[in-house]
Amino acid sequence: MKTITLLLATLFAATAFAQDTKIGAITIDHAWARVTPGAVKNSAAFMTFNNAGVADKLISVTGSVAKEVQMHSMVTEGGMMKMREINALDIPANSKAEFKPGGYHVMLIGIPDGLKEGTKFPLKLKFEKAGEITVQVSVEKPGAQDHSEHKH
Amino acid sequence: MGCSNDKAAVKFNATDITGAAFGKTLSLNDSATQEPRTLESFKGKTTVFFFGYMFCPDYCPTTMTTLNEALGKMKPADAAKVQVVFVTVDPARDKPKILTDYVKAFNTSFAALYGTDEQTAAVAKEFKIIYQKSQVKSEFTYMVDHSTQMYAFDPQGRIRLMIRHETGADAIAQDLTALVNS
Numbered sequence: 001m002k003t004i005t006l007l008l009a010t011l012f013a014a015t016a017f018a019q020d021t022k023i024g025a026i027t028i029d030h031a032w033a034r035v036t037p038g039a040v041k042n043s044a045a046f047m048t049f050n051n052a053g054v055a056d057k058l059i060s061v062t063g064s065v066a067k068e069v070q071m072h073s074m075v076t077e078g079g080m081m082k083m084r085e086i087n088a089l090d091i092p093a094n095s096k097a098e099f100k101p102g103g104y105h106v107m108l109i110g111i112p113d114g115l116k117e118g119t120k121f122p123l124k125l126k127f128e129k130a131g132e133i134t135v136q137v138s139v140e141k142p143g144a145q146d147h148s149e150h151k152h
Numbered sequence: 153m154g155c156s157n158d159k160a161a162v163k164f165n166a167t168d169i170t171g172a173a174f175g176k177t178l179s180l181n182d183s184a185t186q187e188p189r190t191l192e193s194f195k196g197k198t199t200v201f202f203f204g205y206m207f208c209p210d211y212c213p214t215t216m217t218t219l220n221e222a223l224g225k226m227k228p229a230d231a232a233k234v235q236v237v238f239v240t241v242d243p244a245r246d247k248p249k250i251l252t253d254y255v256k257a258f259n260t261s262f263a264a265l266y267g268t269d270e271q272t273a274a275v276a277k278e279f280k281i282i283y284q285k286s287q288v289k290s291e292f293t294y295m296v297d298h299s300t301q302m303y304a305f306d307p308q309g310r311i312r313l314m315i316r317h318e319t320g321a322d323a324i325a326q327d328l329t330a331l332v333n334s
Binding site for chain 1: 295
């Protein structure tokens with residue numbers, strides 16, 4: 001029993017650490033990436049930047065998880081979805097910026113074995129002012145908590 | 153006749169395009185069987201067509217997840233009468249086997265269609281879907297900009313709804329339930 005409690009406490013601590021990382025005035029919340037379906041070798045990573053300080057910019061995201069790691073914008077123009085590489089993500093002062101589904105995201109191109117639910121991988125973030133930090137990104141399957149009649 | 157019942161008054165969340173002059177033909181292959189499929193072959197089911205490509209990191213998997221959630225919100229008996237069909241606009245990279253694995257990863261009932269470049273262009277034109285390669289880095293490294301609307305057909309095989317991509321699972325589930333029972 002003691003072991004289980006300890007294990008749970010450790011797990012909880014690990015989870016809390018992974019989901020809430022801070023550098024300077026910027027808190028990086030819920031860094032996650034989408035599980036890769038089937039043979040797909042690409043994915044996207046998402047996270048929220050809560051900024052309690054001056055305006056900053058995320059100027060690079062790097063990692064060995066994929067052959068290429070790019071920051072992308074996604075816009076819908078005239079009903080057409082367009083993704084484009086961006087050089088930086090603005091993080092306004094005393095505000096927040098997000099990589100989120102349907103918006104700005106970190107595109108991971110060429111992940112050798114794909115991403116499996118429940119695993120984690122590091123991404124190094126470089127901010128213009130706040131400096132560098134490595135975040136642990138958890139691989140999640142969105143909607144997995146929903147009851148589906150269609151799972152075997 | 154019989155128009156005084158509730159069904160005549162169905163108000164959809166999506167745009168009702170019943171009687172549209174487009175979306176009348178389709179000639180592609182089923183990724184699972186590699187057999188030809190047409191609109192007629194989906195009759196009897198409420199069918200949702202969605203156009204995308206596997207390389208797509210965000211929008212396509214988000215939509216596929218939403219469609220799976222929508223089916224999960226429906227009564228199982230109604231959901232069983234819905235066929236979600238993913239049509240690839242990137243047949244050069246989306247080969248049948250990996251395409252089948254891709255759609256089944258979201259929901260084992262989902263189907264995928266592919267065609268030659270010519271067949272794909274013809275279907276896209278018929279369904280008012282625009283697609284074009286962008287950020288081309290090599291023969292196999294590029295993005296595809298593409299239209300995001302989905303279309304729902306009723307069990308009689310008629311085009312009925314244009315569903316915008318940002319529509320939530322609840323709204324889609326309501327509309328599909330209405331179509332299943334139409």
